[in-house]
Amino acid sequence: MAERVFITGVGMISAIGENVAENLRSLRLQRSGLGYTQYIDTRHRDVLPVAEVKHSTEELAAMADLPDVEGYTRTTLLGLVAIREALASAGIAPGETVPTALINASTVGGMCDTEKVYFDILDPQKEGTFLRYIDTLDCADCTQRIADITGIRDYVTTISTACSSSANALMYGARLIQQGLVDRAVCGGTEALTRFTINGFNSLKNIDKQFCRPFDQQRNGLNLGEGAAYLVLERESLALARGARVLAELSGWCNTNEAFHPTAPSPEGNGAYEAMRAALAMSGRTTDDVQYVNVHGTATLNNDVSEGRALQRLFGRNVPKFSSTKSFTGHTLAAAGAIEAIFSVLAIQQDMIFPNLHFSEKMEELDITPETQLTEEYPVRNVISNSFGFGGNNASLVISKYEG
Template sequence: MPRIREAAVTGLGMLTPAGTRPEDTWAALCRGRGLARHLPHLAGLPVEFGCAVPALDAHAELGRPLARRLDRFTHLAIAAARRAVGDAGLAPGSWNPDRVAVVLGVGSNSLTTYDREFGLLAQDRPTFVSPMALPRSLPNMVAAEVAIDLGVRGPVFSVSSACASGATALGIARDLVTSGTCDIALAGGSESALSRMAATCFAQMQALSRRAGDPAGACRPFDTRRDGLVLAEAAAVLVLERPDHAARRSAPVRALFRGFGSTADAHHPVAPHPEGSGARRAVLAALTDAVLTPSDIDHVNAHGTATPAGDAAEAQALLQVFDGDPPPVTASKSVLGHSMGAAAAVEAAVTVLTLEHQLIPPTANLIGQDPGRELDVVHTVPRPHPMATGLSSSFGFGGHNVVLVFTTP
């Protein structure tokens, strides 16, 4: 009998374009309306809109000295980690710091810092470049700063698998917990993909929606009129524990993280395999890891970026895995936008909330699907649905495919 390796999810911390609490994100998803808006700092670029996290006062949240030293993506990560730890009923003084891990996904280093500092170099002002420019922008520092903030002394590192980074971080963290290496892991992802450089790069690749007249309706996963993704920022951190460790401290368990599958397309730097073969193998690997079959899955939180090729490949993969009849699907990016390295962690947290509420949020902006690739995409209004299992899929540039499986406790 295969051994089931599951970790208890005991805490959630989320900052998304909907707000700074999980309940804010859940309410916005259930309303089913896109949150993209015009952003003044993107004025003059080919695409001037995106999804920004509202109402995070980093100086008030972190203190002025720390906030000034760190970049936006680390502000978000620390705030999410603190909230997750509090939600789990933990405090840094209540744990053995050598038995706690931090594993966070990030898609890039901070282009926000580089926008500013490279500008100084271009002006022949190298002595004005901040001595903190390097440490505040290195990808590893997002996990390191969370560990410093919370006093964590176990394994601490960042991982990068493009838009699947947050899911990769969660899978690695689950294995640290279930192997006995750690008692607790704080895992997820953080990214602020709203710098002028990031917006310009994605626009030049023709990856962004150009619906400037209707930002809220711009992201259209699985819709025949989809024309690209919408950039966003976010952070999500989940607290993972061994079930016996959570039981010893009588911690409520929000869900069980049971399956992790990761594959590569080995096909193209930015395009998915057209038949979704890598995605299909990742789903099957996650199911095997969870000791489940396709018929056991009750819901799919899709990657659903609203790119023409990406959605078509993902739909094809789901139809193949589920023999033409996948369970109900939703695509959170239609509301929240695409937060790159954070997106997979956000969607993992949303999958946990979906199982808790026994309710599937709708996909925004869906009218019609590609003929021959129709899925049961929940849209218009939330759908009550009995669920014991949920699957969250994430894919990224370079052909990364990562799939997570969660179950009710």
């Protein structure tokens, strides 16, 4: 029988805090990170809201204990800040020899820097001046740099499956552990805001000019965000042998791909339903055992209908409390799955349900509404965390209270 997979460390940075404690404080105070960019040179600067980390790239380098930013993109620096906290949280000292994997996710990679020299490529007067940025463009560049700094060398890889990326990273790490290939996996993702993503989602008419309103009748699109988050996964016997503080168990997971449309989910939520159903079945829990669902909840017209119908199909008349925390952090794309997995751990640890901000009116297509108030002293034992990406790539995680 495969060993259980325990979560023993967490670290993150987002628009609502530079560590896990600050993120929890903002969630509890219902303080959103949505606003307008200070660091991106874009015509949309004062038009399209974003959830931006409140530090310059130079400040992030200092937070990551790097002397300068040469060769390190904002994406990489966000990742380094978050992963350092995760390793410290797990009590992992530098130079440990436990076989460890790093499964990192990103969709923009070094685009935050390379897009600044895009037009130089076409300018013969500037030939060659942009070459120092080329190596940083690949998503794997930030993964390798993070691996080099942290000393993780046993197994290093990158996942890029749009908005489900870091949830899939967690699944992959858990599978490596259960197959006995590694004893520990540090899994998550990092994503910086870029003009490329802002313009891309805006061209799809998927960005709201107001603060996003997930699962609201008046919703009109998402707000992009940036950040990074990592969770340390360990096989049960290792965690117990070293006396690790077990934060939660990653008890179930599933990835499905419905391939309905390049950028839209199936209207009935077929892929979302199957991902949740199979993840729950793997966990050994039933629908009655779930107290909270951290929904993907992008506030786009298609997603929220699809996901809501999947929830109603799975849970029937007894849909548990649910909310989208993207109204706090924005949609952090490849980092979203890991950020929201940590929020799920916090919900279990704090016995707390986070509110779905900016909600005003029930969707006409659904019979359910999200939680709009902070709920405390509410026993949470099992959480489903959803991350659904372009191309119908759907990922659901079941995170459970550690019972000893």
